Amino acid sequence: TGTTASEALATLHRVFGYESFRGEQEAVVEHVIAGGDAVVLMPTGAGKSLCYQVPALVRPGTGVVVSPLIALMQDQVDALRALGVNAGFMNSTQDFDERRVVEAEFLAGELDLLYLAPERLRLDSTLDLLSRGKISVFAIDEAHCVSQWGHDFRPDYLALSLLGERWPDVPRIALTATATRATHQEITERLNMPAARHFVASFDRPNIQYRIVPKTDPKKQLLSFLREEHPGDAGIVYCLSRNSVEKTAEFLTRNGIEAVPYHAGLDAGTRAAHQSRFLREDGLVVVATIAFGMGIDKPDVRFVAHLDLPKSVEGYYQETGRAGRDGLPSTAWMAYGLNDVIQQRKLIQSGEGDEAFRRRAAQHLDAMLALCETVRCRRGQLLAYFGQEADAAACGNCDTCLAPPETWDGTVPAQKLLST
Numbered sequence: 019t020g021t022t023a024s025e026a027l028a029t030l031h032r033v034f035g036y037e038s039f040r041g042e043q044e045a046v047v048e049h050v051i052a053g054g055d056a057v058v059l060m061p062t063g064a065g066k067s068l069c070y071q072v073p074a075l076v077r078p079g080t081g082v083v084v085s086p087l088i089a090l091m092q093d094q095v096d097a098l099r100a101l102g103v104n105a106g107f108m109n110s111t112q113d114f115d116e117r118r119v120v121e122a123e124f125l126a127g128e129l130d131l132l133y134l135a136p137e138r139l140r141l142d143s144t145l146d147l148l149s150r151g152k153i154s155v156f157a158i159d160e161a162h163c164v165s166q167w168g169h170d171f172r173p174d175y176l177a178l179s180l181l182g183e184r185w186p187d188v189p190r191i192a193l194t195a196t197a198t199r200a201t202h203q204e205i206t207e208r209l210n211m212p213a214a215r216h217f218v219a220s221f222d223r224p225n226i227q228y229r230i231v232p233k234t235d236p237k238k239q240l241l242s243f244l245r246e247e248h249p250g251d252a253g254i255v256y257c258l259s260r261n262s263v264e265k266t267a268e269f270l271t272r273n274g275i276e277a278v279p280y281h282a283g284l285d286a287g288t289r290a291a292h293q294s295r296f297l298r299e300d301g302l303v304v305v306a307t308i309a310f311g312m313g314i315d316k317p318d319v320r321f322v323a324h325l326d327l328p329k330s331v332e333g334y335y336q337e338t339g340r341a342g343r344d345g346l347p348s349t350a351w352m353a354y355g356l357n358d359v360i361q362q363r364k365l366i367q368s369g370e371g372d373e374a375f376r377r378r379a380a381q382h383l384d385a386m387l388a389l390c391e392t393v394r395c396r397r398g399q400l401l402a403y404f405g406q407e408a409d410a411a412a413c414g415n416c417d418t419c420l421a422p423p424e425t426w427d428g429t430v431p432a433q434k435l436l437s438t
């Protein structure tokens with residue numbers, strides 16, 4: 019209705035200080051305020067948070083946000099409080115007293131937004147608490163974590179299917195930046211949201227220039243790339259192993275580019291320190307495994323570099339999507355060699371999981387290989403993977419458009435190597 023629309027817009031102006039909604043935001047917000055369920059697929063940086071924050075503020079009660087990003091909850095809540103929103107969180111980093119304060123605020127109806135780690139929602143004590151207060155909306159952020167096939171799978175997300183049964187009158191909104199049809203379907207099924215309306219934004223990120231170069235001496239190639247194109251810029255360098263993360267960070271630092279490592283083998287304090295330096299300082303480079311990046315909202319990441327092949331196109335898209343959230347020109351650069359593919363093939367064959375799991379992993383790798391080997395527009399190939407049409411046959415802002423490869427068919431030697 020018109021009232022809902024104007025209330026939503028008024029909240030956007032008054033609380034968040036923004037002129038207007040972007041893209042699908044407005045349609046999502048109005049649908050959820052009216053009590054509808056929604057599944058929202060939007061690329062990283064498109065503004066998924068407002069899709070649940072505005073309804074939480076407009077509808078009576080507390081918006082309950084499920085998020086796996088425990089390390090970011092404090093920051094998110096602080097940022098909301100700075101805007102005058104009464105936000106709180108509950109996760110394992112809190113002590114008993116801190117949690118009790120949040121519980122009391124929730125029961126008193128004083129909270130606009132309550133962020134919860136998914137494992138908390140499995141606890142009877144949490145469900146009991148929630149049933150004693152008033153909830154305006156359930157938001158399930160990073161909803162692809164419910165997918166067993168993705169690298170972000172969280173078993174605790176499976177329990178979220180209960181929310182609809184326990185709170186049939188509370189709208190639910192699931193949000194993700196992972197857009198393949200399989201994941202999309204899995205989210206809808208596993209979260210038990212058959213009646214949800216689906217909102218799918220364009221996944222094109224026109225300001226990101228995609229480039230994939232043949233891998234010869236990756237650390238040196240990276241260094242020249244950074245010196246020539248991104249001196250003094252903030253960015254992320256992804257490596258597969260902890261060891262190469264450490265070595266690459268050292269190498270860059272030794273060569274005058276300030277870089278810090280980030281991987282799951284570092285203690286929590288070091289990781290938190292490196293992450294917050296990256297967010298706060300200008301021009302810092304983080305060299306990381308894929309443990310780094312989900313949920314990070316730094317607008318001026320000017321490049322994302324891959325020294326090793328991502329395991330899937332989804333992963334590649336998510337990781338490169340952390341560049342250029344401010345809309346300014348940015349680069350997604352990757353050094354790619356067939357040896358990476360062969361190595362990953364071996365890892366899949368000898369690795370964990372049942373036959374079906376290994377087959378999926380191999381399919382994901384094949385799609386990634388196809389993106390690397392294509393002689394056509396990379397953006398077009400990327401969007402086609404997500405089932406979306408590119409606006410033009412050639413984007414003009416990827417390596418294959420800027421310097422069309424010779425029509426030597428690179429896929430023949432690739433297939434030969436892989437069929438062994």
Ligand code: ADP
Pocket residue numbers: 036037038039040043060061062063064065066067068315
């Ligand atoms: P996502 O979760 O989709 O990756 P976020 O919700 O973190 O994205 O938003 C990304 C950035 O875009 C944030 O800095 C946010 O404040 C900004 N943003 C979102 N919506 C709008 C809007 N309508 N107008 C201006 N800025 C917006």
Ligand code: MG
Pocket residue numbers: 066067159313
């Ligand atoms: Mg987000």
